[in-house]
Amino acid sequence: SQELEQSPQSLIVQEGKNLTINCTSSKTLYGLYWYKQKYGEGLIFLMMLQKGGEEKSHEKITAKLDEKKQQSSLHITASQPSHAGIYLCGADRSGGSNYKLTFGKGTLLTVNP
Amino acid sequence: GAVVSQHPSWVICKSGTSVKIECRSLDFQATTMFWYRQFPKQSLMLMATSNEGSKATYEQGVEKDKFLINHASLTLSTLTVTSAHPEDSSFYICSARGGFSSPLHFGNGTRLTVT
Numbered sequence: 142s143q144e145l146e147q148s149p150q151s152l153i154v155q156e157g158k159n160l161t162i163n164c165t166s167s168k169t170l171y172g173l174y175w176y177k178q179k180y181g182e183g184l185i186f187l188m189m190l191q192k193g194g195e196e197k198s199h200e201k202i203t204a205k206l207d208e209k210k211q212q213s214s215l216h217i218t219a220s221q222p223s224h225a226g227i228y229l230c231g232a233d234r235s236g237g238s239n240y241k242l243t244f245g246k247g248t249l250l251t252v253n254p
Numbered sequence: 255g256a257v258v259s260q261h262p263s264w265v266i267c268k269s270g271t272s273v274k275i276e277c278r279s280l281d282f283q284a285t286t287m288f289w290y291r292q293f294p295k296q297s298l299m300l301m302a303t304s305n306e307g308s309k310a311t312y313e314q315g316v317e318k319d320k321f322l323i324n325h326a327s328l329t330l331s332t333l334t335v336t337s338a339h340p341e342d343s344s345f346y347i348c349s350a351r352g353g354f355s356s357p358l359h360f361g362n363g364t365r366l367t368v369t
Contacts, residue, residue, distance in 0.1 A: 174357055183260070183347055183362035184298075229297065231358075241288070242349075242358055246297040 145232055147245035154220050155253050162215045162248045164230035172233035173213045174242060175204050177226045184229065188215075217250075225252045256282050256352030260361025267338055267368055275333045275364045277304075277348030283328035284350035288358065289321075292345040304331040304348075338368040 146165045154160050164173065172191045176184040188197050190206035190213060197204050201224075203216045217224055227249050231242040257280040267273050277287055285306045290298040302323055303311040310323035320342075322334040331350075335342050347363040 176360070181345065181363070181365060183258075184349075184360040186357045186359060189357045241300060241303065243300070244297045 145230055145243060145245035147228075147230060147248050149248060150246070151249040151251070153251045153253065156221060157219055160217050160220055160250070162228050162250075164213045164215070164245055166211045166232055168211070170206070170210045170213075170232050173204075173206050173210075174231040174233070175213070175215050176229045176231060178229060178247070179226050187228075220250075220252045222252045222254050225250055256350070256356065256359040258348065258350050258359045258361040260348055260364055262364055263362060264365040265367070267366070269339055269368055270337055272334055272336045273338055273366060275335075275346055275348075275366075277331045277333070277350070277361055279329045279350045279352075282350075282352045284331075284352075285328060287325060287331040287348055287350045289323065289331075289333050290347045290349065292347060292363075298347065301333075304333075306331075335366065338366070340368045342366065343368045 144167050148163045174189050175187040177187055178184045188204040193208040193210045195206045201218045206213045227247045229244050229247045231244045259278045259280050261276045265273055287304040289301045291301050292298050300313050301316045304323045304325040306325045306328055312318045320336055325331040345363050345365050347360055349358040349360045351358050
């Protein structure tokens with residue numbers, strides 16, 4: 142199975158600081174998805190990356206997929222308490238045919254005001 | 255955007271009883287839905303793929319007779335936990351895709367507690 146390693150496992154930052162979360166795959170990714178989860182709630186879609194070298198931004202969050210399509214990073218600029226939560230990366234391990242996603246274990250982000 | 259509704263959000267049941275969880279796509283049709291399970295402080299584990307009009311496809315190690323999946327329409331999939339035991343207590347989340355190039359959208363999850 143395609144394993145996804147996320148780092149760090151947890152992160153505590155002061156409000157206003159920048160931070161980066163990484164997601165590494167042992168195999169080439171057909172698609173890489175970033176989600177945010179509040180404890181005990183569903184997942185909120187953040188970003189979808191499918192092409193090597195692709196970079197997408199939404200508000201203060203930027204996600205990149207490397208050229209080899211085995212590593213992705215999620216960068217938050219000027220973090221706010223509203224950014225706190227669990228960030229999960231998910232990989233399409235079906236080659237796009239049936240859209241199964243395998244997830245990393247998540248990164249717990251705490252933003253202190 | 256695509257909305258997936260899951261019901262109930264939490265349920266408490268006695269050991270030996272069955273519990274049904276519903277997953278609905280509210281503003282799109284979903285021929286395929288996915289059921290995940292999440293243990294505390296762990297990632298999501300894919301349980302099964304729910305296919306409209308046909309049998310669900312279960313992941314290795316998931317008991318299909320225990321976790322019954324029915325996908326009777328293009329907007330509704332149900333997961334029934336049969337003869338529930340305390341070890342079935344978990345957070346169950348469903349997801350569906352709004353279109354070919356769209357990402358998976360998730361329901362808000364169901365917290366199941368079996369006493």
